[in-house]
Amino acid sequence: MTATLPRVDTATAAAVKRRRRPLGWLAVVPLLAFTAVAFGVPALAMLDGAFTAKDPATGAGSYTVDNLTASLRGAYLTALLGSVKLSAVSAGIASVVGLPLAQAVVTSRFRALREAVLTASGVLANFGGVPLAFAFVATLGNAGVLTRHLGLTDKGWDLYSFWGLVIVYLYFLIPLMVLTITPALDGLRSQWREAAQNNGATSVQYWRHVALPVLLPSLLGGLVLLFGSAFAAYATAAAMVGSSIPLVTLQIADALSGNVLVGQENVALALSLDMVLVAGLVMAVYLPLQRRSARWLA
Known part of the structure:
Protein backbone atom coordinates (compact mmCIF):
# COMPACT_ATOMS: atom_id res chain seq x y z
CA MET A 1 0.00 0.00 0.00
CA THR A 2 1.47 3.29 -1.03
CA ALA A 3 1.32 6.14 1.47
CA THR A 4 0.14 9.45 0.07
CA LEU A 5 1.58 12.71 1.29
CA PRO A 6 -0.83 15.48 2.29
CA ARG A 7 -1.23 18.01 -0.46
CA VAL A 8 -0.52 21.61 0.42
CA ASP A 9 -3.05 24.06 -0.86
CA THR A 10 -0.93 26.90 -2.24
CA ALA A 11 -3.87 29.30 -2.27
CA THR A 12 -4.49 28.66 1.44
CA ALA A 13 -0.80 29.17 2.26
CA ALA A 14 -0.72 32.44 0.36
CA ALA A 15 -3.83 33.62 2.19
CA VAL A 16 -2.21 32.80 5.54
CA LYS A 17 0.90 34.78 4.58
CA ARG A 18 -1.23 37.74 3.57
CA ARG A 19 -3.01 37.65 6.93
CA ARG A 20 0.28 37.49 8.84
CA ARG A 21 2.00 40.29 6.93
CA PRO A 22 -0.05 43.19 8.39
CA LEU A 23 0.59 41.88 11.90
CA GLY A 24 4.33 42.09 11.24
CA TRP A 25 4.04 45.72 10.14
CA LEU A 26 2.28 46.62 13.38
CA ALA A 27 5.54 46.19 15.28
CA VAL A 28 7.17 48.83 13.08
CA VAL A 29 4.43 51.42 13.52
CA PRO A 30 5.86 52.97 16.74
CA LEU A 31 9.26 53.38 15.09
CA LEU A 32 7.71 54.92 11.98
CA ALA A 33 5.62 57.27 14.11
CA PHE A 34 8.65 58.36 16.13
CA THR A 35 10.67 58.91 12.94
CA ALA A 36 7.86 60.94 11.40
CA VAL A 37 7.58 63.18 14.47
CA ALA A 38 11.28 63.53 15.29
CA PHE A 39 12.57 63.93 11.73
CA GLY A 40 9.62 64.56 9.45
CA VAL A 41 8.09 67.52 11.27
CA PRO A 42 11.39 69.48 11.59
CA ALA A 43 12.20 68.69 7.95
CA LEU A 44 8.83 70.03 6.79
CA ALA A 45 9.22 73.12 8.95
CA MET A 46 12.69 73.71 7.48
CA LEU A 47 11.41 73.32 3.93
CA ASP A 48 8.50 75.65 4.58
CA GLY A 49 10.71 78.31 6.15
CA ALA A 50 13.43 78.03 3.51
CA PHE A 51 10.94 78.92 0.77
CA THR A 52 8.98 81.52 2.75
CA ALA A 53 9.63 85.27 2.91
CA LYS A 54 7.76 87.74 5.12
CA ASP A 55 6.80 91.24 4.11
CA PRO A 56 8.37 93.63 6.70
CA ALA A 57 5.41 96.01 6.46
CA THR A 58 2.44 93.66 6.61
CA GLY A 59 4.06 90.52 8.02
CA ALA A 60 2.40 88.43 5.33
CA GLY A 61 4.31 85.41 4.10
CA SER A 62 4.78 84.29 0.54
CA TYR A 63 6.67 81.47 -1.12
CA THR A 64 9.86 82.46 -2.90
CA VAL A 65 13.36 81.22 -3.69
Missing part, protein backbone atom coordinates in the same frame (compact mmCIF):
# COMPACT_ATOMS: atom_id res chain seq x y z
CA ASP A 66 15.03 84.42 -2.47
CA ASN A 67 16.28 82.72 0.70
CA LEU A 68 18.00 79.97 -1.25
CA THR A 69 19.47 82.53 -3.61
CA ALA A 70 20.81 84.54 -0.68
CA SER A 71 22.28 81.41 0.93
CA LEU A 72 24.45 80.89 -2.15
CA ARG A 73 25.86 84.40 -2.29
CA GLY A 74 28.39 86.52 -0.46
CA ALA A 75 29.41 85.53 3.05
CA TYR A 76 26.98 82.61 3.13
CA LEU A 77 28.56 80.98 0.08
CA THR A 78 32.02 81.61 1.56
CA ALA A 79 30.95 79.86 4.76
CA LEU A 80 29.51 76.91 2.85
CA LEU A 81 32.68 76.50 0.81
CA GLY A 82 34.77 76.93 3.97
CA SER A 83 32.92 74.07 5.66
CA VAL A 84 33.35 71.87 2.59
CA LYS A 85 37.09 72.64 2.46
CA LEU A 86 37.61 72.05 6.18
CA SER A 87 35.66 68.79 6.09
CA ALA A 88 37.43 67.50 2.98
CA VAL A 89 40.93 68.26 4.29
CA SER A 90 40.21 66.84 7.75
CA ALA A 91 38.57 63.70 6.36
CA GLY A 92 41.41 63.12 3.88
CA ILE A 93 44.15 63.39 6.51
CA ALA A 94 42.20 61.25 8.98
CA SER A 95 41.71 58.54 6.35
CA VAL A 96 45.41 58.45 5.47
CA VAL A 97 46.45 58.29 9.13
CA GLY A 98 43.66 56.02 10.33
CA LEU A 99 44.25 53.20 7.82
CA PRO A 100 47.77 52.20 9.00
CA LEU A 101 46.71 52.60 12.61
CA ALA A 102 43.78 50.27 12.08
CA GLN A 103 46.02 47.80 10.24
CA ALA A 104 48.46 47.81 13.18
CA VAL A 105 45.58 47.08 15.53
CA VAL A 106 44.20 44.26 13.36
CA THR A 107 47.58 42.54 12.94
CA SER A 108 48.58 42.92 16.59
CA ARG A 109 49.12 39.70 18.51
CA PHE A 110 48.00 41.28 21.76
CA ARG A 111 44.25 41.01 22.11
CA ALA A 112 44.25 43.39 25.09
CA LEU A 113 45.92 46.07 22.97
CA ARG A 114 43.34 45.66 20.21
CA GLU A 115 40.43 45.91 22.64
CA ALA A 116 41.99 48.91 24.39
CA VAL A 117 42.57 50.80 21.13
CA LEU A 118 39.08 50.08 19.81
CA THR A 119 37.50 51.08 23.12
CA ALA A 120 39.51 54.29 23.25
CA SER A 121 38.59 55.00 19.62
CA GLY A 122 34.91 54.59 20.44
CA VAL A 123 35.24 57.10 23.28
CA LEU A 124 37.38 59.63 21.39
CA ALA A 125 35.20 59.47 18.27
CA ASN A 126 32.31 60.82 20.36
CA PHE A 127 34.38 63.33 22.34
CA GLY A 128 33.79 66.79 20.96
CA GLY A 129 32.07 70.06 21.58
CA VAL A 130 33.09 72.57 24.23
CA PRO A 131 35.16 70.10 26.35
CA LEU A 132 37.35 69.26 23.35
CA ALA A 133 37.77 72.93 22.49
CA PHE A 134 38.72 73.75 26.09
CA ALA A 135 41.26 70.90 26.18
CA PHE A 136 43.03 72.19 23.06
CA VAL A 137 42.88 75.83 24.16
CA ALA A 138 44.47 74.89 27.50
CA THR A 139 47.13 72.83 25.74
CA LEU A 140 47.86 74.52 22.42
CA GLY A 141 46.16 77.90 22.73
CA ASN A 142 48.01 81.22 22.85
CA ALA A 143 48.68 80.68 26.56
CA GLY A 144 48.55 76.88 26.45
CA VAL A 145 50.96 74.65 28.32
CA LEU A 146 52.70 73.20 25.27
CA THR A 147 52.60 76.52 23.41
CA ARG A 148 54.61 78.27 26.14
CA HIS A 149 56.85 75.28 26.90
CA LEU A 150 57.87 74.72 23.28
CA GLY A 151 57.71 78.35 22.16
CA LEU A 152 55.23 77.56 19.40
CA THR A 153 54.03 81.15 19.07
CA ASP A 154 57.47 82.28 17.91
CA LYS A 155 57.39 79.51 15.30
CA GLY A 156 54.15 80.78 13.78
CA TRP A 157 51.72 78.40 15.49
CA ASP A 158 48.11 79.60 15.77
CA LEU A 159 45.45 77.27 17.11
CA TYR A 160 42.68 79.66 16.07
CA SER A 161 43.32 79.21 12.36
CA PHE A 162 42.17 76.86 9.62
CA TRP A 163 44.96 74.33 10.25
CA GLY A 164 44.53 74.60 14.00
CA LEU A 165 40.89 73.66 13.56
CA VAL A 166 41.91 70.78 11.29
CA ILE A 167 44.15 69.38 14.04
CA VAL A 168 41.30 69.61 16.53
CA TYR A 169 38.96 67.80 14.14
CA LEU A 170 41.54 65.05 13.62
CA TYR A 171 41.27 64.28 17.33
CA PHE A 172 37.87 62.65 16.80
CA LEU A 173 38.03 61.86 13.07
CA ILE A 174 41.07 59.54 13.25
CA PRO A 175 39.46 57.30 15.93
CA LEU A 176 36.28 57.29 13.86
CA MET A 177 38.26 56.13 10.82
CA VAL A 178 39.86 53.35 12.90
CA LEU A 179 36.42 52.14 13.94
CA THR A 180 35.10 52.38 10.40
CA ILE A 181 37.89 50.57 8.55
CA THR A 182 38.72 47.88 11.13
CA PRO A 183 35.85 45.54 10.11
CA ALA A 184 36.95 45.81 6.48
CA LEU A 185 40.54 44.95 7.41
CA ASP A 186 39.27 41.99 9.41
CA GLY A 187 37.49 40.83 6.23
CA LEU A 188 40.75 40.52 4.27
CA ARG A 189 41.35 36.79 4.00
CA SER A 190 44.74 35.34 4.83
CA GLN A 191 44.44 33.08 1.78
CA TRP A 192 44.71 36.13 -0.47
CA ARG A 193 48.05 37.14 1.04
CA GLU A 194 49.31 33.56 0.91
CA ALA A 195 48.31 33.21 -2.73
CA ALA A 196 50.07 36.48 -3.56
CA GLN A 197 53.23 35.37 -1.76
CA ASN A 198 53.17 31.99 -3.50
CA ASN A 199 53.11 33.83 -6.81
CA GLY A 200 56.14 35.89 -5.83
CA ALA A 201 54.38 39.11 -4.87
CA THR A 202 55.94 41.40 -2.30
CA SER A 203 53.98 43.08 0.49
CA VAL A 204 53.82 46.29 -1.51
CA GLN A 205 52.50 44.45 -4.54
CA TYR A 206 49.94 42.61 -2.42
CA TRP A 207 48.59 45.87 -1.01
CA ARG A 208 48.65 47.59 -4.39
CA HIS A 209 47.01 44.87 -6.47
CA VAL A 210 44.91 42.90 -3.95
CA ALA A 211 44.21 44.56 -0.60
CA LEU A 212 43.69 48.19 -1.61
CA PRO A 213 41.36 47.40 -4.55
CA VAL A 214 39.23 45.29 -2.20
CA LEU A 215 39.34 47.95 0.53
CA LEU A 216 38.75 50.88 -1.83
CA PRO A 217 34.93 50.96 -1.40
CA SER A 218 35.33 50.84 2.38
CA LEU A 219 38.04 53.50 2.29
CA LEU A 220 35.91 55.81 0.18
CA GLY A 221 32.90 55.07 2.36
CA GLY A 222 34.93 55.92 5.47
CA LEU A 223 36.15 59.11 3.82
CA VAL A 224 32.57 60.13 3.05
CA LEU A 225 31.47 59.31 6.60
CA LEU A 226 34.29 61.40 8.07
CA PHE A 227 33.42 64.26 5.73
CA GLY A 228 29.83 64.23 6.93
CA SER A 229 30.88 64.14 10.58
CA ALA A 230 33.22 67.11 10.16
CA PHE A 231 30.71 68.99 8.03
CA ALA A 232 28.03 68.81 10.72
CA ALA A 233 30.33 69.71 13.66
CA TYR A 234 29.39 72.97 15.34
CA ALA A 235 30.13 73.29 19.06
CA THR A 236 33.89 72.75 18.84
CA ALA A 237 34.40 75.40 16.16
CA ALA A 238 31.98 77.81 17.85
CA ALA A 239 33.84 77.56 21.16
CA MET A 240 37.28 77.87 19.56
CA VAL A 241 37.17 80.29 16.65
CA GLY A 242 33.77 81.95 16.84
CA SER A 243 33.22 83.79 13.57
CA SER A 244 36.89 84.24 12.67
CA ILE A 245 36.71 81.24 10.31
CA PRO A 246 33.69 81.18 7.98
CA LEU A 247 31.73 77.96 8.50
CA VAL A 248 28.15 77.28 7.49
CA THR A 249 27.12 75.99 10.93
CA LEU A 250 28.36 79.21 12.54
CA GLN A 251 26.54 81.29 9.92
CA ILE A 252 23.31 79.44 10.69
CA ALA A 253 23.71 80.17 14.41
CA ASP A 254 24.43 83.86 13.74
CA ALA A 255 21.44 84.18 11.42
CA LEU A 256 19.08 82.51 13.89
CA SER A 257 20.26 84.67 16.79
CA GLY A 258 20.22 87.88 14.74
CA ASN A 259 23.91 88.61 15.33
CA VAL A 260 24.38 89.69 11.70
CA LEU A 261 21.05 91.00 10.42
CA VAL A 262 17.65 90.91 12.03
CA GLY A 263 15.06 88.84 10.21
CA GLN A 264 17.47 86.37 8.64
CA GLU A 265 15.90 83.30 10.26
CA ASN A 266 14.59 81.99 6.94
CA VAL A 267 18.00 82.42 5.35
CA ALA A 268 19.34 80.24 8.16
CA LEU A 269 16.75 77.62 7.25
CA ALA A 270 17.86 77.88 3.62
CA LEU A 271 21.45 77.31 4.75
CA SER A 272 20.24 74.28 6.70
CA LEU A 273 18.59 73.00 3.54
CA ASP A 274 21.91 73.44 1.72
CA MET A 275 23.57 71.33 4.41
CA VAL A 276 20.89 68.66 4.07
CA LEU A 277 21.45 68.54 0.32
CA VAL A 278 25.21 68.15 0.82
CA ALA A 279 24.61 65.43 3.40
CA GLY A 280 22.22 63.73 0.98
CA LEU A 281 24.88 63.70 -1.71
CA VAL A 282 27.32 62.28 0.83
CA MET A 283 24.94 59.46 1.74
CA ALA A 284 24.17 58.80 -1.93
CA VAL A 285 27.87 58.10 -2.39
CA TYR A 286 28.34 56.25 0.91
CA LEU A 287 25.56 53.65 0.72
CA PRO A 288 26.48 52.09 -2.68
CA LEU A 289 30.11 51.92 -1.59
CA GLN A 290 29.11 50.10 1.59
CA ARG A 291 27.04 47.56 -0.34
CA ARG A 292 29.86 46.92 -2.79
CA SER A 293 32.37 46.50 0.03
CA ALA A 294 30.05 44.11 1.87
CA ARG A 295 29.88 41.83 -1.17
CA TRP A 296 33.67 41.48 -1.27
CA LEU A 297 34.25 41.12 2.44
CA ALA A 298 31.28 38.91 3.32
Whole structure:
Protein backbone atom coordinates (compact mmCIF):
# COMPACT_ATOMS: atom_id res chain seq x y z
CA MET A 1 0.00 0.00 0.00
CA THR A 2 1.47 3.29 -1.03
CA ALA A 3 1.32 6.14 1.47
CA THR A 4 0.14 9.45 0.07
CA LEU A 5 1.58 12.71 1.29
CA PRO A 6 -0.83 15.48 2.29
CA ARG A 7 -1.23 18.01 -0.46
CA VAL A 8 -0.52 21.61 0.42
CA ASP A 9 -3.05 24.06 -0.86
CA THR A 10 -0.93 26.90 -2.24
CA ALA A 11 -3.87 29.30 -2.27
CA THR A 12 -4.49 28.66 1.44
CA ALA A 13 -0.80 29.17 2.26
CA ALA A 14 -0.72 32.44 0.36
CA ALA A 15 -3.83 33.62 2.19
CA VAL A 16 -2.21 32.80 5.54
CA LYS A 17 0.90 34.78 4.58
CA ARG A 18 -1.23 37.74 3.57
CA ARG A 19 -3.01 37.65 6.93
CA ARG A 20 0.28 37.49 8.84
CA ARG A 21 2.00 40.29 6.93
CA PRO A 22 -0.05 43.19 8.39
CA LEU A 23 0.59 41.88 11.90
CA GLY A 24 4.33 42.09 11.24
CA TRP A 25 4.04 45.72 10.14
CA LEU A 26 2.28 46.62 13.38
CA ALA A 27 5.54 46.19 15.28
CA VAL A 28 7.17 48.83 13.08
CA VAL A 29 4.43 51.42 13.52
CA PRO A 30 5.86 52.97 16.74
CA LEU A 31 9.26 53.38 15.09
CA LEU A 32 7.71 54.92 11.98
CA ALA A 33 5.62 57.27 14.11
CA PHE A 34 8.65 58.36 16.13
CA THR A 35 10.67 58.91 12.94
CA ALA A 36 7.86 60.94 11.40
CA VAL A 37 7.58 63.18 14.47
CA ALA A 38 11.28 63.53 15.29
CA PHE A 39 12.57 63.93 11.73
CA GLY A 40 9.62 64.56 9.45
CA VAL A 41 8.09 67.52 11.27
CA PRO A 42 11.39 69.48 11.59
CA ALA A 43 12.20 68.69 7.95
CA LEU A 44 8.83 70.03 6.79
CA ALA A 45 9.22 73.12 8.95
CA MET A 46 12.69 73.71 7.48
CA LEU A 47 11.41 73.32 3.93
CA ASP A 48 8.50 75.65 4.58
CA GLY A 49 10.71 78.31 6.15
CA ALA A 50 13.43 78.03 3.51
CA PHE A 51 10.94 78.92 0.77
CA THR A 52 8.98 81.52 2.75
CA ALA A 53 9.63 85.27 2.91
CA LYS A 54 7.76 87.74 5.12
CA ASP A 55 6.80 91.24 4.11
CA PRO A 56 8.37 93.63 6.70
CA ALA A 57 5.41 96.01 6.46
CA THR A 58 2.44 93.66 6.61
CA GLY A 59 4.06 90.52 8.02
CA ALA A 60 2.40 88.43 5.33
CA GLY A 61 4.31 85.41 4.10
CA SER A 62 4.78 84.29 0.54
CA TYR A 63 6.67 81.47 -1.12
CA THR A 64 9.86 82.46 -2.90
CA VAL A 65 13.36 81.22 -3.69
CA ASP A 66 15.03 84.42 -2.47
CA ASN A 67 16.28 82.72 0.70
CA LEU A 68 18.00 79.97 -1.25
CA THR A 69 19.47 82.53 -3.61
CA ALA A 70 20.81 84.54 -0.68
CA SER A 71 22.28 81.41 0.93
CA LEU A 72 24.45 80.89 -2.15
CA ARG A 73 25.86 84.40 -2.29
CA GLY A 74 28.39 86.52 -0.46
CA ALA A 75 29.41 85.53 3.05
CA TYR A 76 26.98 82.61 3.13
CA LEU A 77 28.56 80.98 0.08
CA THR A 78 32.02 81.61 1.56
CA ALA A 79 30.95 79.86 4.76
CA LEU A 80 29.51 76.91 2.85
CA LEU A 81 32.68 76.50 0.81
CA GLY A 82 34.77 76.93 3.97
CA SER A 83 32.92 74.07 5.66
CA VAL A 84 33.35 71.87 2.59
CA LYS A 85 37.09 72.64 2.46
CA LEU A 86 37.61 72.05 6.18
CA SER A 87 35.66 68.79 6.09
CA ALA A 88 37.43 67.50 2.98
CA VAL A 89 40.93 68.26 4.29
CA SER A 90 40.21 66.84 7.75
CA ALA A 91 38.57 63.70 6.36
CA GLY A 92 41.41 63.12 3.88
CA ILE A 93 44.15 63.39 6.51
CA ALA A 94 42.20 61.25 8.98
CA SER A 95 41.71 58.54 6.35
CA VAL A 96 45.41 58.45 5.47
CA VAL A 97 46.45 58.29 9.13
CA GLY A 98 43.66 56.02 10.33
CA LEU A 99 44.25 53.20 7.82
CA PRO A 100 47.77 52.20 9.00
CA LEU A 101 46.71 52.60 12.61
CA ALA A 102 43.78 50.27 12.08
CA GLN A 103 46.02 47.80 10.24
CA ALA A 104 48.46 47.81 13.18
CA VAL A 105 45.58 47.08 15.53
CA VAL A 106 44.20 44.26 13.36
CA THR A 107 47.58 42.54 12.94
CA SER A 108 48.58 42.92 16.59
CA ARG A 109 49.12 39.70 18.51
CA PHE A 110 48.00 41.28 21.76
CA ARG A 111 44.25 41.01 22.11
CA ALA A 112 44.25 43.39 25.09
CA LEU A 113 45.92 46.07 22.97
CA ARG A 114 43.34 45.66 20.21
CA GLU A 115 40.43 45.91 22.64
CA ALA A 116 41.99 48.91 24.39
CA VAL A 117 42.57 50.80 21.13
CA LEU A 118 39.08 50.08 19.81
CA THR A 119 37.50 51.08 23.12
CA ALA A 120 39.51 54.29 23.25
CA SER A 121 38.59 55.00 19.62
CA GLY A 122 34.91 54.59 20.44
CA VAL A 123 35.24 57.10 23.28
CA LEU A 124 37.38 59.63 21.39
CA ALA A 125 35.20 59.47 18.27
CA ASN A 126 32.31 60.82 20.36
CA PHE A 127 34.38 63.33 22.34
CA GLY A 128 33.79 66.79 20.96
CA GLY A 129 32.07 70.06 21.58
CA VAL A 130 33.09 72.57 24.23
CA PRO A 131 35.16 70.10 26.35
CA LEU A 132 37.35 69.26 23.35
CA ALA A 133 37.77 72.93 22.49
CA PHE A 134 38.72 73.75 26.09
CA ALA A 135 41.26 70.90 26.18
CA PHE A 136 43.03 72.19 23.06
CA VAL A 137 42.88 75.83 24.16
CA ALA A 138 44.47 74.89 27.50
CA THR A 139 47.13 72.83 25.74
CA LEU A 140 47.86 74.52 22.42
CA GLY A 141 46.16 77.90 22.73
CA ASN A 142 48.01 81.22 22.85
CA ALA A 143 48.68 80.68 26.56
CA GLY A 144 48.55 76.88 26.45
CA VAL A 145 50.96 74.65 28.32
CA LEU A 146 52.70 73.20 25.27
CA THR A 147 52.60 76.52 23.41
CA ARG A 148 54.61 78.27 26.14
CA HIS A 149 56.85 75.28 26.90
CA LEU A 150 57.87 74.72 23.28
CA GLY A 151 57.71 78.35 22.16
CA LEU A 152 55.23 77.56 19.40
CA THR A 153 54.03 81.15 19.07
CA ASP A 154 57.47 82.28 17.91
CA LYS A 155 57.39 79.51 15.30
CA GLY A 156 54.15 80.78 13.78
CA TRP A 157 51.72 78.40 15.49
CA ASP A 158 48.11 79.60 15.77
CA LEU A 159 45.45 77.27 17.11
CA TYR A 160 42.68 79.66 16.07
CA SER A 161 43.32 79.21 12.36
CA PHE A 162 42.17 76.86 9.62
CA TRP A 163 44.96 74.33 10.25
CA GLY A 164 44.53 74.60 14.00
CA LEU A 165 40.89 73.66 13.56
CA VAL A 166 41.91 70.78 11.29
CA ILE A 167 44.15 69.38 14.04
CA VAL A 168 41.30 69.61 16.53
CA TYR A 169 38.96 67.80 14.14
CA LEU A 170 41.54 65.05 13.62
CA TYR A 171 41.27 64.28 17.33
CA PHE A 172 37.87 62.65 16.80
CA LEU A 173 38.03 61.86 13.07
CA ILE A 174 41.07 59.54 13.25
CA PRO A 175 39.46 57.30 15.93
CA LEU A 176 36.28 57.29 13.86
CA MET A 177 38.26 56.13 10.82
CA VAL A 178 39.86 53.35 12.90
CA LEU A 179 36.42 52.14 13.94
CA THR A 180 35.10 52.38 10.40
CA ILE A 181 37.89 50.57 8.55
CA THR A 182 38.72 47.88 11.13
CA PRO A 183 35.85 45.54 10.11
CA ALA A 184 36.95 45.81 6.48
CA LEU A 185 40.54 44.95 7.41
CA ASP A 186 39.27 41.99 9.41
CA GLY A 187 37.49 40.83 6.23
CA LEU A 188 40.75 40.52 4.27
CA ARG A 189 41.35 36.79 4.00
CA SER A 190 44.74 35.34 4.83
CA GLN A 191 44.44 33.08 1.78
CA TRP A 192 44.71 36.13 -0.47
CA ARG A 193 48.05 37.14 1.04
CA GLU A 194 49.31 33.56 0.91
CA ALA A 195 48.31 33.21 -2.73
CA ALA A 196 50.07 36.48 -3.56
CA GLN A 197 53.23 35.37 -1.76
CA ASN A 198 53.17 31.99 -3.50
CA ASN A 199 53.11 33.83 -6.81
CA GLY A 200 56.14 35.89 -5.83
CA ALA A 201 54.38 39.11 -4.87
CA THR A 202 55.94 41.40 -2.30
CA SER A 203 53.98 43.08 0.49
CA VAL A 204 53.82 46.29 -1.51
CA GLN A 205 52.50 44.45 -4.54
CA TYR A 206 49.94 42.61 -2.42
CA TRP A 207 48.59 45.87 -1.01
CA ARG A 208 48.65 47.59 -4.39
CA HIS A 209 47.01 44.87 -6.47
CA VAL A 210 44.91 42.90 -3.95
CA ALA A 211 44.21 44.56 -0.60
CA LEU A 212 43.69 48.19 -1.61
CA PRO A 213 41.36 47.40 -4.55
CA VAL A 214 39.23 45.29 -2.20
CA LEU A 215 39.34 47.95 0.53
CA LEU A 216 38.75 50.88 -1.83
CA PRO A 217 34.93 50.96 -1.40
CA SER A 218 35.33 50.84 2.38
CA LEU A 219 38.04 53.50 2.29
CA LEU A 220 35.91 55.81 0.18
CA GLY A 221 32.90 55.07 2.36
CA GLY A 222 34.93 55.92 5.47
CA LEU A 223 36.15 59.11 3.82
CA VAL A 224 32.57 60.13 3.05
CA LEU A 225 31.47 59.31 6.60
CA LEU A 226 34.29 61.40 8.07
CA PHE A 227 33.42 64.26 5.73
CA GLY A 228 29.83 64.23 6.93
CA SER A 229 30.88 64.14 10.58
CA ALA A 230 33.22 67.11 10.16
CA PHE A 231 30.71 68.99 8.03
CA ALA A 232 28.03 68.81 10.72
CA ALA A 233 30.33 69.71 13.66
CA TYR A 234 29.39 72.97 15.34
CA ALA A 235 30.13 73.29 19.06
CA THR A 236 33.89 72.75 18.84
CA ALA A 237 34.40 75.40 16.16
CA ALA A 238 31.98 77.81 17.85
CA ALA A 239 33.84 77.56 21.16
CA MET A 240 37.28 77.87 19.56
CA VAL A 241 37.17 80.29 16.65
CA GLY A 242 33.77 81.95 16.84
CA SER A 243 33.22 83.79 13.57
CA SER A 244 36.89 84.24 12.67
CA ILE A 245 36.71 81.24 10.31
CA PRO A 246 33.69 81.18 7.98
CA LEU A 247 31.73 77.96 8.50
CA VAL A 248 28.15 77.28 7.49
CA THR A 249 27.12 75.99 10.93
CA LEU A 250 28.36 79.21 12.54
CA GLN A 251 26.54 81.29 9.92
CA ILE A 252 23.31 79.44 10.69
CA ALA A 253 23.71 80.17 14.41
CA ASP A 254 24.43 83.86 13.74
CA ALA A 255 21.44 84.18 11.42
CA LEU A 256 19.08 82.51 13.89
CA SER A 257 20.26 84.67 16.79
CA GLY A 258 20.22 87.88 14.74
CA ASN A 259 23.91 88.61 15.33
CA VAL A 260 24.38 89.69 11.70
CA LEU A 261 21.05 91.00 10.42
CA VAL A 262 17.65 90.91 12.03
CA GLY A 263 15.06 88.84 10.21
CA GLN A 264 17.47 86.37 8.64
CA GLU A 265 15.90 83.30 10.26
CA ASN A 266 14.59 81.99 6.94
CA VAL A 267 18.00 82.42 5.35
CA ALA A 268 19.34 80.24 8.16
CA LEU A 269 16.75 77.62 7.25
CA ALA A 270 17.86 77.88 3.62
CA LEU A 271 21.45 77.31 4.75
CA SER A 272 20.24 74.28 6.70
CA LEU A 273 18.59 73.00 3.54
CA ASP A 274 21.91 73.44 1.72
CA MET A 275 23.57 71.33 4.41
CA VAL A 276 20.89 68.66 4.07
CA LEU A 277 21.45 68.54 0.32
CA VAL A 278 25.21 68.15 0.82
CA ALA A 279 24.61 65.43 3.40
CA GLY A 280 22.22 63.73 0.98
CA LEU A 281 24.88 63.70 -1.71
CA VAL A 282 27.32 62.28 0.83
CA MET A 283 24.94 59.46 1.74
CA ALA A 284 24.17 58.80 -1.93
CA VAL A 285 27.87 58.10 -2.39
CA TYR A 286 28.34 56.25 0.91
CA LEU A 287 25.56 53.65 0.72
CA PRO A 288 26.48 52.09 -2.68
CA LEU A 289 30.11 51.92 -1.59
CA GLN A 290 29.11 50.10 1.59
CA ARG A 291 27.04 47.56 -0.34
CA ARG A 292 29.86 46.92 -2.79
CA SER A 293 32.37 46.50 0.03
CA ALA A 294 30.05 44.11 1.87
CA ARG A 295 29.88 41.83 -1.17
CA TRP A 296 33.67 41.48 -1.27
CA LEU A 297 34.25 41.12 2.44
CA ALA A 298 31.28 38.91 3.32
